[in-house]
Amino acid sequence: MAARPPPPLPDEIVEEILVRVPPDDPARLVRAALACKRWRRLVSGPSFRRRFREVHPTPPVLGFLRSGVDADGGGGGTVRFIPAWSSRRPRADRRAGWRALDSRNGSVLLHSDPCRPWHDPAGAPALAVWDPVADELRELPALPDFPGVYAFKAAVLCAECCDHLNCRREPFVVVIVAARPAGSSAYLYTSEADAWSEPTSAPHSVLLFEGKRSAHAGNALYFVFTHIVLMTAEGGGLGCLTIKGSGLHLWLWEADPNGDMRWAQSRVIEHETLVPEGAFVVSFDVVGFADGGGMVYLGTKDGFYIADLKSRCLRKAEGVNGMDEIMPYISFYTPGTPLLSL
Known part of the structure; x- marks a missing residue:
């Protein structure tokens, strides 16, 4: 039996x-x-x-976004999603005519305005929020009162009501900081109202480097005005990456024994400890980071590399060249969300 x-x-x-x-x-x-x-x-x-x-408090890096020039040479931009996993492909891996401004929690903020001179009176660029895995694009209404802007920074964030279980289906906000010769302005878009707030302005003007992303720590966004990289450190605090000599220097914004906030050097990673044996990487520049994940993107003459600050491992990002702009794509995806076609 x-x-x-x-x-x-x-x-x-x-x-x-x-x-x-x-x-x-x-x-x-x-x-x-x-x-x-x-x-x-x-x-x-x-x-x-x-x-x-x-069990997994830090969202994984599922791939990266590459913004470059269209292959047909028309001068427009194309953003492409290159997944880190090899077994399946997303429903759509690119959007022609757009470039990536920011990416958080599975949402990618795009703009369609390629390299417009600051004095161009054409007005605000078109903006959209894209889910590259489900290939869903939501175009945002036009920004109010934008002429005269010579540079701007932008960020996409979860709304305060988001429980972070399925961020791509929850309300979101977009923040724009714009610089003019006469001053600076900030704009806030909420998906629930599908509208922009009236701009908040300040009389002083600032120099914005458009190639650097903002860092989100606590309830604040931090925008870079010098050639360093601000990042969200492990644990949600504010971090900073700089290159000095042959080392990658990581700094944390934290309280000293007297309770005063200051920058404290967390660690230094020497160039030689990152470069794998046999690789020819003489120098590099920090071009991006993954929020809270300990991953940074390094640009070299040989292409882009992804460095894991915890393991100190370095691997090359395939399919990218030195003329492209790259950005990590970080999100949780589980069955029950529109992840992949099964």
């Missing part, structure tokens, strides 16, 4: 196993969801997403 099959594991045990699947390759959870209807029901539910975020 054949032995009875063992009883199935309780849902709670199966869920505790599946939440430990590494989040950096979403196709693994997709394959788990395809194993049977019961597993698909478990990994598609909100309780699984909540538990998944508890």
